[in-house]
Amino acid sequence: MSRKTQIVVVGGGAGGLELVRRLGAKFGRKRHDIILVDKNLSHIWKPLLHEVAAGSLDANLDEVGYRGHCYRWGYRFFQGSLDGIDREAKTISLAPVHDEDGRELIGQHTIRYDILVLAVGSISNDFGVPGVKEHCLYLDSREQAERFRTRLLNHCLRVSRAMMKNPDADEQVRVSIVGAGATGVELAAELYNAAGALSHYGLEVFDESRLKVTLIEAGPRILPLLPERLSAAAHHELTELGVRVMEATQVTEALPRALVTKDGQTIEADLMVWAAGVKGAEFLSSLGLETNNRNQFLVRDTLQTVTDDNIFALGDCASYVPPGEDRPIPPRAQAAHQMANTVFDNICRMQKSRPLKHFVYHDKGSLISLSRFSTVGSLMGNLVGGSLAIEGRLARFIYTSLYRLHLWGIHGWVKGTFLMLIGRVNRIVRPRLKLH
Incomplete structure (x- = not known):
């Protein structure tokens, strides 16, 4: 044989x-x-x-x-x-x-x-910045993402309890994200979506006003792979949500509860996420x-x-x-x-x-989801010698279609289609947030 x-x-x-x-x-x-x-x-x-x-x-x-x-x-x-x-x-x-x-x-x-x-x-590239491995969280795997979620919910619970004891207390959950590529920008927007729903799941006095997110980018603008107009649109949307966007700001050290920048600023945070590149x-x-x-x-x-x-x-x-x-x-x-x-x-x-x-x-462009608030991106890339900028509902539809293509790729089109339908049902019958 x-x-x-x-x-x-x-x-x-x-x-x-x-x-x-x-x-x-x-x-x-x-x-x-x-x-x-x-x-x-x-x-x-x-x-x-x-x-x-x-x-x-x-x-x-x-x-x-x-x-x-x-x-x-x-x-x-x-x-x-x-x-x-x-x-x-x-x-x-x-x-x-x-x-x-x-x-x-x-x-x-x-x-x-x-x-x-x-x-x-x-894996995430820390570029040798002191303290990053010890004090920052990454989003390279499911385990790391769930570790972040657990810590985030614990901090939200702490603030909610403090506000119940003293309604005038100025308590906040401070999250700093280093790297304003797709992961950093999408996480910043998604955090505000989640914070807005927490009051429905037991944290009655917590809302997005208690969340303080700082997005730090070493380059001159966020989302450098997108056209400048779309980068500016995403910047505006994030600012409207309450995100503090810091461009042209290089982090030189991570401390237990703070980031230090090249120009000497100290950015205090309860949670610090490093999303500044991969290797x-x-x-x-x-x-x-x-x-x-x-x-x-x-x-x-x-x-x-x-x-x-x-x-x-x-x-x-x-x-x-x-x-x-x-x-x-x-x-x-x-x-x-x-x-x-x-x-x-x-x-x-x-x-x-x-x-x-x-x-x-074949560069088919980039799409960035700002949670339920907006979607921006460019299509086609070098297929047409340039890019087609899109926003709004069309961009959101195409963004969700990318996940459908992934499901078809790993399951085949029959099972992949059924999983899409199940996903739609789950969005209706299951809670909006996973809190455990």
């Missing part, structure tokens, strides 16, 4: 999960063994984490369990964290898995591969593959790593500079989706010994 071709995908984010679904649907289990490896047991779309952090989204309703998903789509799932790659033996090693009490559940082990795909995503995890640079200064794997136009033809990389952990460009493709969900499509095609071509496709990135 001939040995099955083993294709291993490390990382169950948007790109990795879509890739194993398509590989499983294409090849099945007769002659191929498709394996997904991830340290978590479930997937949640990363662009939704700001809603999880604010309590506007219950991650339990939107998560995708890998074990159920793999049974449906014909691949296998292994829980574990990538620990090393032996390119000669063509194996990867996974670190031991421990339970919450520190007891070992799964020992260190190896998995062989014929083709390896690295889709391990990214690959530190261990990626020690795997024996060539990486850049942000620990991202360098890949060719086929998305094979420059070090090994049998290893692909996609998504935030991959760095690809298109011909004629001086910057790599930005780490965005649409890039991961397009990369997953190219890697799928190229794996299929490898099975037939056909020439591989070259990856061509």
